[in-house]
Amino acid sequence: MISVQNLSKYFDQFKAVDDLTFDIGPGDIVGFLGPNGAGKSTTMKMLTGFLAPSSGNIEINGQNVAEHSKAIQQQIGYLPEGAPAYGDMTVYQFLHFIADIRKLRGKEKQARVAAVTDRLELHSVLNRPVENLSKGFKRRVGLAQAIIHDPAILILDEPTDGLDPNQKHQVRELIQGLSEDKTVIISTHILEEVAAVCNRVMIIAKGALQFDDTPGALQQRSRFYQSVSLTLSYAADISGLAELDGVADMEVDRKTGRVTLFPESGQPILPQVTEHIQLRRLPVEDLHVEQGRLDDVFREITTQQEVRG
Numbered sequence: 001m002i003s004v005q006n007l008s009k010y011f012d013q014f015k016a017v018d019d020l021t022f023d024i025g026p027g028d029i030v031g032f033l034g035p036n037g038a039g040k041s042t043t044m045k046m047l048t049g050f051l052a053p054s055s056g057n058i059e060i061n062g063q064n065v066a067e068h069s070k071a072i073q074q075q076i077g078y079l080p081e082g083a084p085a086y087g088d089m090t091v092y093q094f095l096h097f098i099a100d101i102r103k104l105r106g107k108e109k110q111a112r113v114a115a116v117t118d119r120l121e122l123h124s125v126l127n128r129p130v131e132n133l134s135k136g137f138k139r140r141v142g143l144a145q146a147i148i149h150d151p152a153i154l155i156l157d158e159p160t161d162g163l164d165p166n167q168k169h170q171v172r173e174l175i176q177g178l179s180e181d182k183t184v185i186i187s188t189h190i191l192e193e194v195a196a197v198c199n200r201v202m203i204i205a206k207g208a209l210q211f212d213d214t215p216g217a218l219q220q221r222s223r224f225y226q227s228v229s230l231t232l233s234y235a236a237d238i239s240g241l242a243e244l245d246g247v248a249d250m251e252v253d254r255k256t257g258r259v260t261l262f263p264e265s266g267q268p269i270l271p272q273v274t275e276h277i278q279l280r281r282l283p284v285e286d287l288h289v290e291q292g293r294l295d296d297v298f299r300e301i302t303t304q305q306e307v308r309g
């Protein structure tokens, strides 16, 4: 559906996007991750046809974005970073204005404005100027304008940035609902967002693609994946845990006393660990298996690139 080949963007001599190649298909909910300045917004602006690439090619449903930007913008909904422009308009005026730009007319226009007002629950703020709304409502208005023409593809640039935890949760739920019948690309630096909403993760650093797989595969790259973490109620000889088959390493947190056992190559070690605990009657207070720490992997992937670059 979206096919990107050797996409690059220079700002003068500076290479903001460096030779990206990827395909995104129907049903993909892509978390587009990267540190500040990685090139996420620049890539999204090129996908939506708002910014011309320096080189490379983008096709959406077989049509070249540069040649068919009008037709392609009909198929895409775009939420830019930050708040909607035209803040002095009321929400009602703003949605009608966007509907006009999208060439919606008459009954269809009324129906679409009503549909997005319902979907984003904007009834209570329809007559308020956009600039006076809370950040959460501004973001909902942004999402409403992005879906007013019922596009098949949604491109959302940091949709939950700057929101409080409750608003973040609401916006994530909305995105999950919208993703049921759309292809969605979300840029973010919030890793929990990716795990919560996406079925695919793409990580870019310094404009180049560093990782492209599922959130689960990203977790599996963590050294904590399948590690066993435990605490003891009183001091005991735990040296035998480090000697167990399949255990590559043991670390003890000096502050909390928590013991972490790292497996060799992501293999489960829980059975041999629990057997050893029972055999030696170790005073284990709590024990759990870790699923991997996304922030660790993210740092490793994006800083490796810095060392290389």
Ligand SMILES: Nc1ncnc2c1ncn2[C@@H]1O[C@H](COP(=O)(O)OP(=O)(O)OP(=O)(O)O)[C@@H](O)[C@H]1O
Binding pocket: 011, 016, 034, 035, 036, 037, 038, 039, 040, 041, 042, 043, 189
């Ligand atoms: N119009 C422009 N002119 C010059 N440099 C630009 C322009 N737009 C972006 N850049 C630079 O290109 C790089 C990538 O910017 P971009 O906004 O795409 O990053 P990002 O991954 O979206 O970052 P953030 O997470 O901070 O939003 C940055 O170094 C930025 O300063």
